[in-house]
Amino acid sequence: MTTIAPTLKRSKLFRWDFWNFVTVIAFAVVLLLLLYPLFSIFLNSFFYEGQFSIESYQDFFTLEYYYSSLINSLIVCSMATVFATCLGVPVAYIMTRFELPFKSVIHILIILTLLSPPFIGAYSWILMLGNNGFITNLLNGWGLNVPSIYGLHGMIWVFTIQFYPHIYLYVSGALKTMDSSLEEASSSLGSTKWRKLRTITLPLIFPTLSTGALMVFMASFADFGTPMLLGQGTKLLPILAYEQFINEMGSNPAMASTLSMILLAVSTTILFLQRYLVTRKSYSMSSMTEPKLIKLKPVQKFFAMLFIGLVICVSMIPQATVITTSFLKTNGPVFTSEFSLDSYREVIYRVPHAILNTFTYSSVAIVLMVLAGLLLSYIVVRRNSKVSSLLDAFIMIPYVIPGTVLGISFIIAFNKPPIEITGTWIILVAAYFIRKLPYTMRSSTAILYQIDLSVEEASISLGVPPMKTFFKTTAVLMIPGVFSGAILSWVTTINELSSTIVLYAGSTATITVAIYSQVFTANFGTAAALASILSLSTIISLVVVSIISGKKGIPM
Amino acid sequence: MTEVRIKDVTKYFDDVKGVDAANISIKDGEFFTLLGPSGCGKTTLLRTLVGFHRQEEGDIFFDEQCINDVPTYQRNIGMVFQSYSIFPHMSVFENVAYGLRARKVPKSEIKSRVMEALEMVELAELKDRQPAKMSGGQQQRIALARAIVIHPGLLLMDEPLSNLDAKLRLKMRADIRSLQKELGITTLYVTHDQEEALAVSDRIAVLNKGKIQQIGRPHEIYLTPKNKFVANFIGSTNFLDAKVKKVDTGEMGVEVEGQVYHASINRTAVGEVIYSVRPEQVKINRENHYQGPFVDGIITSASFLGEKAEYMVELTRTKTKIQVHEHAVHYNLLMKEGDAVQLYLNPEEAVIFSEDGEEALNIHDNDRAYLETV
Structure with missing residues (x-):
């Protein structure tokens, strides 16, 4: 092809088609639900009682009350990340490299752990190891004095148990795609097993491992329920931001905004730090020879199963506790050993609207997410341009925004004209939509990359207009991929607490908010019943989708 | 339709x-x-x-x-x-x-x-x-x-x-x-x-x-x-450096490997040209079957492919290597490595290109035949 100077005769063809229309709408939504709130909160952090000031930032860095919360957060999250790694890597290694029974069941249980909301875990650990927990009481009865679950160590424990599946999923993925001939080459060069692990396997999975670690850190850092329940005076950053914002003693929106900005700054920094580490150490691996499963000797097998079994048991205990206690009769805040359905009766009597709210809001949000996932991923993948990659980048921002921050920013942005939706259900749906869309987007774009463009071209050439073609061909083919992400969006939406707690008004309370307030008013029975309903919904959703998606296991 | x-x-x-x-x-x-x-x-x-x-x-x-x-x-x-x-x-x-x-x-x-x-x-x-x-x-x-x-x-x-x-x-x-x-x-x-x-x-x-x-x-x-480009892309061909020696009415003398071939002319040109002749258009002269002129060469490789034999021939004068294909040759006429051959680069079939390769300069009998039909 010859290069020539552009001629005047050439016309740039810009056709005002459907996809341009969708792009404009998408940018409008991003502007409204993401950039405007973030900008509002940023601005707000510099205004104290109507005056420009950087006092809040000064206060944060000088007053121990404020900065200690950041230190606490960093301690808890780093420790949780380290422990989750120590737990997740061996589990992943054992699961991918050795021949063991019940693997698919174990896999599903691990994913279930991840998808149940952390504050329910925290709550059930209180039931067990709290000041009046049954294990605490049991051990006290034997004269043993156990430390209570409250405090930083309790949060680290809950986060570790809750989030190690992130590490497991990422690392086992990497181990599965790793070319085993590399390890064999190492052995043939005379490496011992340990040396092989240290010099070949671990360095090769490092990039993926660090992504998993990032997920653990971010999830712990943004979590609201666990530190709220287990804090008892020790405050983490999201809690402090929330309290500064919603305080009966007179709230301090400037400080709340400042704390939010700090939260955002930290999570963004961590994200870029991880990206920086990974880009320099990333190897593209293609699994030429899939690793063979190693047969273990009976004794080895026993210990491997014991380890996995123990991990699974500990991580399933919270679920089991919650469900069991939900069927116990309560006497004030104390569970008796008598079976009863009182707690469920109480739920229906006291907070029926919470259940209804959770499912209606989440349903509306998920419909919007599926639609947006279908259309926006098409723009990002098929209309590859600077505009579409900018859109992609914007849509992924909510990954790093802690729910509390998003909640506060929404209130600041939408409690005054032109848009006044604070306290309505719309604000909740909007928050869910923008926060959980990345999951649906990710899986939608992933599947779209696998669909040949010429399928659409074939349809168009056969006389079906482009728009109709999209819905008749590509959209249909995308459904499984969109759903696998949408299920994550759905499950995390029904379990959402950290932004809901900021955004709800009395009539728009959801199940998670209800659990939270029931725990705080010591109605442990109702809380347990609500938590069981939530857990069951999560499990049912996962099962339904795994059946629909053709028994390919739970999509992750 | x-x-x-x-x-x-x-x-x-x-x-x-x-x-x-x-x-x-x-x-x-x-x-x-x-x-x-x-x-x-x-x-x-x-x-x-x-x-x-x-x-x-x-x-x-x-x-x-x-x-x-x-x-x-x-x-x-x-x-x-x-x-x-x-x-x-x-x-x-x-x-x-x-x-x-x-x-x-x-x-x-x-x-x-x-x-x-x-x-x-x-x-x-x-x-x-x-x-x-x-x-x-x-x-x-x-x-x-x-x-x-x-x-x-x-x-x-x-x-x-x-x-x-x-x-x-x-x-x-x-x-x-x-x-x-x-x-x-x-x-x-x-x-x-x-x-x-x-x-x-x-x-x-x-x-x-x-x-x-x-x-x-x-x-x-x-x-x-x-x-x-077309000559090279469709089928395979040998390109030989050549020179237009003299131009007469409707004909030109082209010197290839020291021999002058006469080709019908389409456009007048003098100087350097490219002589393109396909492997099956190069004839091996046995017992003076062709009139010549002939170009001398040595066979450097020979392969027998059933319906045809393929030879690589190094031309004696310029050491250029060209491909020669012979179809349906009797087995006792097959050549082997090291054999000396006389080649006839048939000007009736060869195409002569201008030095830059952009244009064909000669005209063929089959062109004429085609032009007469339309």
């Missing part, structure tokens, strides 16, 4: 011309092929015709109608893709019926037309199968049925055989050819495979770097290439 006229069509990609001022007329019912190496613009031109690209300059006509602004879905074309592009979520029947449903054809007619098309491609009994797991050859047959069932004015095929294995490719190309003739659909076929192009086409346009190099019937393109 449709007559297609492509008039001065230019398609840019940024500032690069993907197709450069293409002019083609395809006759009603003709099997027309765009042939060229990858990146030559043949697929770009095809996609411009389909309407997936819009040309920046020039016009495209289907019969008398200019279709520049007609969207793809209204152009009434059938297209067969390299990657089959079968709808994986529909049965074989539904795939073929797709275009008819879009045209709101009555149900009973859909059924009969789909079955008729499936029978043409020998897939009638598989109509209820899911195509995803069918073989490449079967999928391409579905694609073909899907394209012809709508009775398109123009059938477009973009390297339809390149994903099939060699044997299937031969069968499919014969099937495509006979189906096209049977239905009489105007067809535009794109390929990079010159043998395929020669085998199926009524006419071929050879493209390079976005420009049409030559349009002609298969034998014209093979025997009288218009420039060095």
Whole structure:
């Protein structure tokens, strides 16, 4: 092809088609639900009682009350990340490299752990190891004095148990795609097993491992329920931001905004730090020879199963506790050993609207997410341009925004004209939509990359207009991929607490908010019943989708 | 059926011309092929015709109608893709019926037309199968049925055989050819495979770097290439440095390897030229079968391929190596490495190009014969 100077005769063809229309709408939504709130909160952090000031930032860095919360957060999250790694890597290694029974069941249980909301875990650990927990009481009865679950160590424990599946999923993925001939080459060069692990396997999975670690850190850092329940005076950053914002003693929106900005700054920094580490150490691996499963000797097998079994048991205990206690009769805040359905009766009597709210809001949000996932991923993948990659980048921002921050920013942005939706259900749906869309987007774009463009071209050439073609061909083919992400969006939406707690008004309370307030008013029975309903919904959703998606296991 | 006229069509990609001022007329019912190496613009031109690209300059006509602004879905074309592009979520029947449903054809007619098309491609009994797991050859047959069932004015095929294995490719190309003739659909076929192009086409346009190099019937393109690129791309050939020694009326003396050959002249030229002679046009002189002049050489390698023998000959004077093919040679005449040979570089068949390779300077007897017929 010859290069020539552009001629005047050439016309740039810009056709005002459907996809341009969708792009404009998408940018409008991003502007409204993401950039405007973030900008509002940023601005707000510099205004104290109507005056420009950087006092809040000064206060944060000088007053121990404020900065200690950041230190606490960093301690808890780093420790949780380290422990989750120590737990997740061996589990992943054992699961991918050795021949063991019940693997698919174990896999599903691990994913279930991840998808149940952390504050329910925290709550059930209180039931067990709290000041009046049954294990605490049991051990006290034997004269043993156990430390209570409250405090930083309790949060680290809950986060570790809750989030190690992130590490497991990422690392086992990497181990599965790793070319085993590399390890064999190492052995043939005379490496011992340990040396092989240290010099070949671990360095090769490092990039993926660090992504998993990032997920653990971010999830712990943004979590609201666990530190709220287990804090008892020790405050983490999201809690402090929330309290500064919603305080009966007179709230301090400037400080709340400042704390939010700090939260955002930290999570963004961590994200870029991880990206920086990974880009320099990333190897593209293609699994030429899939690793063979190693047969273990009976004794080895026993210990491997014991380890996995123990991990699974500990991580399933919270679920089991919650469900069991939900069927116990309560006497004030104390569970008796008598079976009863009182707690469920109480739920229906006291907070029926919470259940209804959770499912209606989440349903509306998920419909919007599926639609947006279908259309926006098409723009990002098929209309590859600077505009579409900018859109992609914007849509992924909510990954790093802690729910509390998003909640506060929404209130600041939408409690005054032109848009006044604070306290309505719309604000909740909007928050869910923008926060959980990345999951649906990710899986939608992933599947779209696998669909040949010429399928659409074939349809168009056969006389079906482009728009109709999209819905008749590509959209249909995308459904499984969109759903696998949408299920994550759905499950995390029904379990959402950290932004809901900021955004709800009395009539728009959801199940998670209800659990939270029931725990705080010591109605442990109702809380347990609500938590069981939530857990069951999560499990049912996962099962339904795994059946629909053709028994390919739970999509992750 | 449709007559297609492509008039001065230019398609840019940024500032690069993907197709450069293409002019083609395809006759009603003709099997027309765009042939060229990858990146030559043949697929770009095809996609411009389909309407997936819009040309920046020039016009495209289907019969008398200019279709520049007609969207793809209204152009009434059938297209067969390299990657089959079968709808994986529909049965074989539904795939073929797709275009008819879009045209709101009555149900009973859909059924009969789909079955008729499936029978043409020998897939009638598989109509209820899911195509995803069918073989490449079967999928391409579905694609073909899907394209012809709508009775398109123009059938477009973009390297339809390149994903099939060699044997299937031969069968499919014969099937495509006979189906096209049977239905009489105007067809535009794109390929990079010159043998395929020669085998199926009524006419071929050879493209390079976005420009049409030559349009002609298969034998014209093979025997009288218009420039060095076409000569080299279609079949294989030997290029020898040569010099025009003298020019007479209608004839020139060309010196190759120290020998002067006389060739009929098309355009007057003097100085350096390129003497292009195909391996089978070089004759080995045994027992003074030819009159000469002859060029001396030594055989450096010899292979016997059944229907022909292939030799590599090093010419004594300039040490240039050329290929020589001999067909149906008696086995006791086969040459071996180290044999000295006399070669006759037949000027009646050779093509003489200008030094830059852009132009053929001589004229052939078969050109004359062709020119007399038209």
